[in-house]
Amino acid sequence: MPSIAGGTYDYFFRCPIRYLNELGVIAINPDKPRPQTSPARVYGLTQEARDLLIAWQENPEEAVSAFLQASENLRAEWLKNKSERQIEAKLDRGRTITLAGDEHDVLQKNIVEEFAPRFIKDFEALYIADTSNKQVRAPNRRVNELGLAGLFEKDLPDVVIWDRHREWVFILEAVHSSGAITPSRRDRFKKALGEMSDSAVFVSVFSSRDVYKKFVESISWKTEVWIADNPENMIHHDGERFLGPYL
Secondary structure, eight states: OOOOOTTSHHHHIIIIIHHHHHTTSEEESSSSOOOTTOTTOOEEEOHHHHHHHHHHTTOHHHHHHHHHHHHHHHHHHHHHHHHHHOEEEEOGGGOEEEEOOSHHHHHHHHIIIIIHHHHTSSEEEEEEOOTTSOOEEOOHHHHHHTTOHHHHTSOOOSEEEEETTTTEEEEEEEOSSSOOOOHHHHHHHHHHHGGGGGGEEEEEEESSHHHHHHHGGGOOSSEEEEETTSTTOEEEEOSSOSSOOOO
């Protein structure tokens, strides 16, 4: 697993927030659903946690007992909802992965099931992030063989795919509410890739052209764009070539 820097969003969510949510203390987006990667994501105490705080002064033991019972019910409901939302994505050579199922995960499913077979063909999925904190991650041995150790020591993109035939590495971002490959993000990836940056192809992935239009001004040149609802085509922010790494 890649290390997660303290103080980052992933660290904050995966450490305290996720467990408080599972225990029924904190509700995520209590006003309306949002993807985990959304910058508008909000948190609030559950009604059960508020009841615990209100009742604490009068009878702490009774308050805790009532909360634990409610928390058990909330966790059972949380697990049921989580299971119902999950989706399965088919990878290369018969492999599959179960994803949490929000809009971001649907885009990642599109990448491995629609984009990769069309534009890469003989591919190997090295890394897929997932909002449920389960990930496809190539073994360290394989990462080292491909010269990609530097990338896996830094902040990773959403999907990393190896093109076996052309020996290119595809760096893909599934953009729902943020995360397009901007010039600065491309530069960070290239530095992390080191010598392998000469074999890198950068792709921002969107669900529709309407979403793409919101980010078009920030997308870096020398990168690609793929739109999931028009899977046969690509948009090339490159000028010099159609799909390929830049030296």
